[in-house]
Amino acid sequence: MGLIHVELFATLDLVAQAPGGPEEDPEGFPFGGWQAPLLDEAAGTQILAAYEDTDALLLGRRTYDIFAGYWPHQEGGDDNEIATLFNSVPKYVASRGKPDLPWAGSTQLGPDLAAAVREIRDRHEHVKVVGSLDLVQTLLREKLFDRLDLWVHPIVLGVGKKVFDGGAVPTNVALLEPPVAGPKGTVYLRYGLADGTPETGDMSAPDRGVERDD
Secondary structure (H helix, E strand, O other): OOEEEEEEEEEOOOEOOOOOOHHHOOOOOOOOOOOHHHOOHHHHHHHHHHOOOOOEEEEEHHHHHHHHOOHHHOOOOOOHHHHHHHHHOOEEEEOOOOOOOOOOOEEEOOOOHHHHHHHHHHHOOEEEEEOOHHHHHHHHHHOOOOEEEEEEEOOOOOOOOEOOOOOOOOOOEEEOOOOEEOOOOOEEEEEEEOOOOOOOOOOOOOOOOOOOOO
16 A cells, blocks of 8 residues: 655744735735745755655646646756656646646546545545645545645744634644754754554643653
């Protein structure tokens, strides 16, 4: 069985809407493209490394349309490495409508999203979910993910769609590797889905995890 990797760029208040540019969400959100001033070489290296071994993309309809209009034309340019990868792997699109899917290797998922995602997981080793915030929220709510890569940027927007924007369910995750901070303050966090749900405790209890010398 393969892994479903969710890749998200978020602000300190966990807004993940339209990081790449105003065209990603042109109506009602004033901060489209908020990520661009915070990118640096270290973050670019982390992002490229995160896509190693990717053998399929799982995308929401809006993200698919943006990618399909951009990545097929980027091979040979500055973004050749990721363009070549994205253009070569299968693309699976979650949509309730009947979208036109011009990007080579694209397939629309069936109406049963959970079943379709599980089938994709069985078919591939490393499936990447990029952007696609509405789809991501469904995957998080249904626990249909295995890895959550989160780049937290040092800004607060106060408005916009958030990573866990309503409908989140109690979920345990485990930090898989030490956090990495870039020179502009962006922190890269990689989590894995863990068993069970969050527990509660009493901080005043004698067994709360504080070691005693007496």
